[in-house]
Amino acid sequence: MSEQGRLKELLSYQILDTSPEKQLDEIAEIASIAFDVPMVLISFLDDSRQWFKAKVGVVSDSFPTEASLCKLTIQKPDNVFIIEDATKDERTRNHFLVVEGPKLRFYAGIPLITPRGHAIGTLCLMDVKARKFTDKQIRLLHILAEGIMSYLNGRKTILKQKRNIELNAEKLKQLTDQAPGIIFQLEVSPKGKVSFPFLSKGVHTIDPGMNVRILKKDIGGLKKLIYKKDFPLLVNSLKESAENMQDLNIEFRINVKGKITWHLCMAKPEKKEDGTITWFGTFQDITSRVEYENTIEQISFDISHMLRRPVTTLLGLSSIIENDENLDAKKLKEYSGYIHSVSDELDKFTRKLNETYIKKSEMIKKIKG
CATH class of the missing domain: 1.10.287 (Helix Hairpins)
Known part of the structure; x- marks a missing residue:
């Protein structure tokens, strides 16, 4: 596996420099208790640093890669990397963290392997005392690492789905903004509060100066444009539609600076559990017709x-x-x-x-x- 591929895979998880997450913090705490070690890290290594997503007994948020023991762990992703006494191991006895720093003696690390086989990070245990590590403890370390990756893979899927939803929502918005007439979502709460959670840009065909952001929260601006004699008819039609849960279909006039145009409103109501009535529909200019x-x-x-x-x-x-x-x-x-x-x-x-x-x-x- 190439280092470039590993870094690309790491970035795909969108985990670096994110806020603490309860699930990973709890796994780190469980590891500290289960193995009786004072220091635990769930960390990820990019091209210049080892960044700590979850930690126990460690103050800093990251180490430079050259000061990291975990870089040795990800170099052999098929094995658990264990050093029972760092002062006696040629690979670590002159290491900064052993000679200076916290003066580590014990280290056990397991790579976090993605489904594609890339080691993007580690779960590691550290102690200032030398100690033995049993086969049962190695098995438990594997189980915790699998739990971390299961969470990370689920998290990645959710982020991907969220991104797809955002992209689809943006595409839908572009389509609705280009659609003739006005596409809207109108809500009336049980207390009678009226709002437009969604309004397409077609509303500007009625009045180019209309502020859509304000209109979504306060429909007073639209109310002023409705022809005075038609407003009671429109209100009564909405009430009847809400009471009988029947489709709304009504023609009414709009007066913008003395110019009167005819519009057709068609919408289908839905009732939520809290009693809110929501209409999904369209306004269309039918003046020509x-x-x-x-x-x-x-x-x-x-x-x-x-x-x-x-x-x-x-x-x-x-x-x-x-x-x-x-x-x-x-x-x-x-x-x-x-x-x-x-x-x-x-x-x-x-x-x-x-x-x-x-x-x-x-x-x-x-x-x-």
Whole structure:
């Protein structure tokens, strides 16, 4: 295993320079009690230091690598490294920690091995007295090291999942911000407090100057924009949706500096255990659709109103011609003149109607633009 690969693996655990964690502190304490040693370290070695994640009987937070005994431990990751009397071992008798410092005599260290086989750190026991180490104690040291790695691997998985969740949440936010209209999450607490835990950037299409951060906590800014006559209808619809847990579907107007636009709100309610009602839904600007519907309605009215008289006249002439037993060429010519006159009136009306609605169509296009 290369040193570069080992360091990369160590960094993947995101453990260096992190705060103490109860689970590892407890393992260090258990080791101190079980082996009856005054000093225990759970440490990790990078390219320049041995950093202590959990410790018993040690004041400092790290040692330079050259002052570390644990560097000898990770060099042989398949073995437990034991020195029963450091003053008699050629590898350690001149070591700083033996000659000076705490004047160590006993050292037992076991590498912390990742699933890929990299030794990223150690669990080590130290004493200022020389001592023997039994096979049962070696087995217990293995069990504690396995417990540490089990915790670290679980911790790594959680951090990875958290990161994936954060990335997915960021991607989702980017998508919702680009979605047409407004995507929202509205909450009403049992005490009646109303808030928007989530609002997409589409809210700026209503009012570019709206402060989304403030709006999430205080919906008063949005309330002021809702057309006064429509607000009670919106409130009643929310109440009905909450009481019956039915989907919300309501059209209402918004007034921004005198410009009135129509919006459609569609949302599905959910009730939490604490009684909070949450709606997940959308606001969509439907001004163009409303304008279109109004135009079609006006066209229908205009056609019905303007065509009523000439059509009635034609029907009357048709009835007269049909029932006139003394119809001759002179009368037929007279009736033909009437029919021509009414037809000419209808032609002028349809031409004028066409011109009028071409202009209205252009106005709608400008509204959409």
